[in-house]
Amino acid sequence: MPARLLPSWAWVSGLTVGATAAVVALALQASHGPHPTASARPGPSASAAPSPGAHRPASDKPSGPPALPDASGSGRRIVYSLGEKRVWLVDATGKASRTFTVWPGTVDPRPGGYSVIKRTQSLTGSDGVQIEHVMYITRTSGVNVAFSNALDGASPPPANGQKLGGIRANKADGSALWGFGDLNTKVVVVK
Structure with missing residues (x-):
C-alpha cells in the first residue's frame, strides 16, 4: 500500500504548534528562575567584583x-540638577525611584519650579537628531527647554554654536522619564 503524504498545511500547523509549545515551556521555566533587578547606577564590571566570600573593606562598599x-521641593516631582547633570524621579512619598545623568543643551532653565507643559512622542530636534519622549518645561532665551532621548540612543552631537535647550537622556532613562512625567507633572530645577 503506498504511503499517504500529508498536505503542507498540516506540516506547517504541526510545526507551529510544536514551536508554540516549546516557547510556552521555556517561558514557564524562565518565570520560575531568578529575576534581574535594575540598578539606578551601573555597578563595577564583573572583573572588578570581589570573589565570593571575600571581605570588602567599609570604604569599598557601594555608596x-x-x-x-x-531644597528640591516635596511630593511627586522630577528634579533636575544643573551642576550634577542629573535627574531624579521622585514619588509622592518623597523617595527617588530612579536617578540618571543627562546631557544638557547649551541653554539652561533658571533654577526654580516648572511643570511639564507639553509632550510630543517624536520629532526632529533643533540639532537635526531624531528624538522621542519630548517633554517641554519652559522657554528660555527664545529656546524651548525639554527632556528627550535620541531614537538611536546616542548622546547629542556637539552644539557648534547653536542654542539648544534639549536635556537628553539615554534611551532607557528617556522611556522612564516619559512614563513618569505626565502633563502638569512638577519639575524642580536646582543649581
Missing part, C-alpha cells in the same frame, strides 16, 4: 545613587 539635592 548607592546620589541623594536628592537640598
Whole structure:
C-alpha cells in the first residue's frame, strides 16, 4: 500500500504548534528562575567584583545613587540638577525611584519650579537628531527647554554654536522619564 503524504498545511500547523509549545515551556521555566533587578547606577564590571566570600573593606562598599539635592521641593516631582547633570524621579512619598545623568543643551532653565507643559512622542530636534519622549518645561532665551532621548540612543552631537535647550537622556532613562512625567507633572530645577 503506498504511503499517504500529508498536505503542507498540516506540516506547517504541526510545526507551529510544536514551536508554540516549546516557547510556552521555556517561558514557564524562565518565570520560575531568578529575576534581574535594575540598578539606578551601573555597578563595577564583573572583573572588578570581589570573589565570593571575600571581605570588602567599609570604604569599598557601594555608596548607592546620589541623594536628592537640598531644597528640591516635596511630593511627586522630577528634579533636575544643573551642576550634577542629573535627574531624579521622585514619588509622592518623597523617595527617588530612579536617578540618571543627562546631557544638557547649551541653554539652561533658571533654577526654580516648572511643570511639564507639553509632550510630543517624536520629532526632529533643533540639532537635526531624531528624538522621542519630548517633554517641554519652559522657554528660555527664545529656546524651548525639554527632556528627550535620541531614537538611536546616542548622546547629542556637539552644539557648534547653536542654542539648544534639549536635556537628553539615554534611551532607557528617556522611556522612564516619559512614563513618569505626565502633563502638569512638577519639575524642580536646582543649581
